[in-house]
Amino acid sequence: MDKQESLPEAEIDPPKPKRKSTSAKKGTSKSRKKKKAPPPPGYLQRKLAMLAVEMISLASVAISLIIVLIGYSADRFTGTSFFGSLLPFAFGILLLVLLALVSLLGWWRLRQWLDLKAEFLSPLVAASLAIIIGWFTVQDNFALAYGRFRTLVGGKEEAGRVTLAHQIYAAYRRYGTKDLQKMLDRAKRFTPAIEAAAEAFDVDVNILHGIAAAESSFLPKDSADGGRGLFQITQVPKATLEEAADQLQVDKLDLQNPKHNAFVAAATLKHYLDEMHEDLFLALLAYNIGPANGGLRFIMNQYHASDFTTIQPYLQEKPRGYPVRVLSHALAFRIWREEGKLLAYEEGRNALHIQHIGIPGLHGDL
Template identity: 55%
Template sequence: MPLRHRALALGVELIALSAAALVAIIAVLGRSANGFAGTDFGSSLLPFAGAVFALVVVGAGLLWLWLRLRRWLTARFVPGAALLALGIALAAGWFALQDEYGRDLGNFRTLVGGMQEAERVTLAHQVYASYRRSDLSQAQRLLERARPYLPPVQEAAGAYGIDTDVLMGVGATESSFLPRDSKDGGRGLFQITAPPKAAVELAKERLGVEQLDLNDPRHNAHVAAATLRHYFAEMRGDLFLGLLAYNIGPKNGGLLSIMKQYGARDFATIQPYLQNLPRDYPIRVLTAALAARLWRTEGALPRYEQGDNALRIQGVGIPGL
């Protein structure tokens, strides 16, 4: 066999085995992290360390066996080792698509992400629980009512790098897709009140206009998306804090000022200091965003508690998170 073919076979072999090993490592560590969860040294930390040590030993043993098997295979059929490695990778890929592996991956993310990932998971389940308590028939009527506004919302979301379903969630929470001028000064589809000047100027630039008409759903959506982009940047990409900052607005220095006042560093630590409405706002928006995603992908809003819907909905994931 030409040298370049041997090199190609070796490359396929290395890539396939590396992919399979990565799936296996995540599965083992994720399952171990879940099985030995806790802070007790004897029942949690030491067994987990033992599992990691066993993973290293088993991995070294499997590598030794592979090298011997590879020598035997290539002596009889040069691409044999590469084909076997590809088969192992395909089997690992099939396993990675199973719900069980999804749970292992979630445990692994919590293990690596530490406190931040644990907070993200906790807040995500607040959203799932809120969806479970929702009046799904009312939510379906709202989403049907939102259909005419989907094109400008999609346009605005794409223009400013905002998840479309998140922007839909903001619209649902702000106006229930019944554009109007409210008593507290909110205007139009997204109930625009006091958008940052930079966001207004950016929206004008993207729309190519000198004056905005907030009664125009397209203009309104652009201002909302530009404002979200502004607050997401201010909150360093934190979805929950960005939505909270959007709701609080610039009054009294905005969310940054409140966080500095109380020494809070994230959504979990600022929640207890807020009144009910702003505190619940990100959860309400993301519940509506989740409903919008399910409606768009499945054409229906499945009940969370029926059958395996809970795991399936969690597999769909919360928009933007």
């Protein structure tokens, strides 16, 4: 008998089912998973732009509020008393820091809620707050708070500058709108020449008008002390004559010509602004003193004076009030250009509004 036939049926192994490959299973499961779609073109740039708008807007709001709060606090707690002024002000700064932290936390929670609604809501709300604050900053009350803030931070130097600014406002008030308007009317026929000179030498046109008003009241003539024309040109640095002639493209200057006269004045003002490192008060004083005997720079070196406040006591017979006179007239021209009319300083809220307009060359003076 054959051996295979003699084996019992139980001992014959049944055929084993084939196992599926594990690698095939993995491949199938991976293929079933949904792949994450790539962001659309420009998505990252859009997110960065919205974040930039949000951050800039919030920074603008924060800076403006700090200026207002500290400005008004500085005015409220002015003084040297420890318990009456210094301690309350320090406590106010501590409260301001705590308020800033609470505001940041509140914005973070609000931002999370806004992002659930729409991705553009956070920058939109931040920009809206910045616009509201921006509207407030162009109001007169903000200028008052900003001036107090500058005085607090600027210390002695800023306090001296504010004092000079109030001298200019007082001079403007003394002249009165009636007399100033007559001067403005006389100035109209010289305005094109003065504007051209101011543009050629990059100086403030209102200040240049102020110099002409202080020198000749727009009644140009030769004076007994040698002054000539609209700006009463006497001695000026030789370089300024050459620069004025170059700008006018002439070989010889005629100081009787109002345009030539204005170009020499503008070149001279620019020269002294550069020499005095853009200190407007010193530049105007140097303009009036002229280059004779070393000019203002020699006087300052002689007495070791560094600014307009410290040089004033040493000028004696020199024209200490000249910068104030020039800038009070320049203020009149600026008000007239911006308002279309002159404003009486003492009427209503005009004083605050004029301080908001600011003195030419001394932006944000109060």
